Amino acid sequence: MKILENQLLAPFTTYQIGGPADYFVEAASAEEVTEALEWAAARDMPFYVFGGGSNLLFDDAGFRGLVIRLRAEGVEVDGERVTAEAGVMMARLVKAAEEAELTGIEEWNGLPGTVGGAVTGNAGCFGVEVKDVLESATVWSPGEGVRSVGPEFFEYHYRSSRLKKETGIVLAATFKLARGEATEITAKMREIARSRIQKQPPGSSTGSFFKNPEGDSAGRLIEAAGLKGHVLGKAQISPQHANFFLNRGGATAAELLELADLAQAEVQKQFGVVLEQEVVFVPEE
16 A cells, blocks of 8 residues: 555546645555555544545645545446446446446446445436445444445435445445346447437536435526526636536636535525535545
8 A cells, every 4th residue: 555645636536626635545445445544543644535536626725634545447247236346437337237238227327436436425317326226335434344234324315325424435335237138228328428418518527516406406596596607716607507617727626615605695595495515525624
């Protein structure tokens, strides 16, 4: 395990924003993750674990502690079950299922981030969420160590789980899928890819910045509040989709958060709706 000091975090996120972490390590297996966590615990040091960096915003000042980045490639298929370590990119998981002619997660084609982040945040799109196909997961929790849990452990809600509120790390996950027709699976994946290209704006972003309120769309509300395309410094609310907040090149975390505060305030003022942030902001300490 190689621990780096004063590692800039910006290159590891889709936002390309974030100052230096005091300590930084890339972990390629569950064993390396637990080793890094134990290293931090032995020093009573704060830590933060992430994968693809597609749904988070690091502080401009960085992070005072250890940042662990999960990176893995291994995916195992056993019958209708697919198991992947937390650091596996979602694209790799979906491709492995396609190659094994398993159906159930074609809708995730193009979904960014890693398996660990998806399981923690109940990621999903086009009507399929992690809670719909997760069979079990391996997690690490302070004081309890590594153990296997079922989907009920996560207490899933829309884009949320108990691990969003308490300390714990997903190390691996197993998904229960079903046999399908290869041509139908591939055709559906291509259809999903086309739909993403048409709907999602280009540029450095994290995808949806806010969760959709029940029965409505955050993008619709922000647009109706007159903020679609609004610019603040180097940050912008996308002129194509108002729930995408863009780094136009050189934006800071402070600018994006100020833009988010503005959107929340205007939507609440005009429509009485309180938008809940989907993007995770990681403060300096």
